[in-house]
Amino acid sequence: MRNVFLFIRRYFHFLFFLLSQVFCIYLITHYNKFHNAVGSATMNEITGRVNNQYNKIDYYLQLKRTNEQLASDNERLRNSLRENFENPDTSNKLVTDSIPFDTLGNRRKWLYQRAKVVSNSVTTQNNFVVLSRGSAQQLNKDEGVVDPKNGVVGIVTDVSENFAVVMSLLHKDSRISAILKNDPGGGGGSVVWDGVEPNYVSFINVRKSAKAKKGDTVMTSGITPTFPYGMIIGTIDQITPDKSTNNFIIRLKTAANFYNLQYVYSIKNYQKDEINKLLEKAKARINN
């Protein structure tokens, strides 16, 4: 027993070093678990506040560009006011809760909520955008985020009281279902990031029969409950056939400019809970 203590005392620095390395690697590999467990919401609040202060300066310097973006955003909205409503396939309506319905009785599916970007990174392998809007301002986890021109930015992964962390399109775990605008039926696949160059992502698993050419637009497919149909992900920059499979690998230039994000919109899906409940019910029935 004495020898054990002597050993520990002799190699204390080394053992301490090993222990801290193990702890770091645990943090890296268990990021999501750690995130939920060890009050990282507090960390988010603190870094979010510092970011907020810095952003006041940064925002001022970019006012002109932001203004242009907002003006073009307004123009688009005036041209497409009723775009965000979807009617269910029935004329009977019993529930008249004022929130999910507008005055004409249309059922609201998507709600856009403005959020200010307070921090944004492009240089690391896992990039995040931080928004100064949180659970206290009705922003929830798993909502899609787009920029003012409807370019996809990412998906909300974490919310604290006043801030939200968005997993940017430039993140190794980011995976978004996409289609070609010119050939919606033929070219489905997913958009991922290879971690090399910001503002460029890969569109993979596209069948070679799809009619893709340089400059074509790639947009969200709308089959996941996160993004509506037709949010622009990017334009085709380069097409290479994958030799081992029957697929293309397409390089996209992202529609959102990740170097300059000031205002974004989170998209709330009012039908998501209902769809998810239905799916769970169906799954439960199969399992029984």
Add this chain to the structure above:
Amino acid sequence: MSTLVKNILRFVLLILVQFYVLDKIHLNRMVTPYVYYLFILWMPFKLNRTIQMILAFVVGFTLDSFRHSPGFHAAACVLIAYLRPFLINIIIPQEGADSNYEEPSVRSMGGFFQYMIYAGVLTLIHHGYLFLLEAWQFGDIWYFIVKTLLSTIISVVLIFVAEALFSRKQKFRTNTA
């Protein structure tokens, strides 16, 4: 200024400069310069080694919290804090330089060349380990090697720019004083 106040200021400034200035830069193929670990390079000689490692962890973890990816920088920082005393022992030429001076600098290390080796080796280890942890999930060995070397060169250049801009005057301390 006392050592404690000086180091606290250093900590805050280096983290802010790293996250708000240097993290926005990236040269070709995502080469990003790092300088925040100067905090570890400039820690006093006489600090307890366990405390050195704890401080290194705190620095790394702070930057990680800003970047929302805990673990990466903390791991690399603890590694260089662990290796630092060994390197100082090898490099310092004259007997007792580490007791005559407070912290590593061109003067206390006994020349520009020695200091460059000190900063260069620790930078290479820090970047190599950091990118290894990141590349582990991506896996592209050539990209990894090129990125490590280029980043190391740029970071070392920046360290010397910082060294030239903020000259740290160090008194020669004798036993009698």
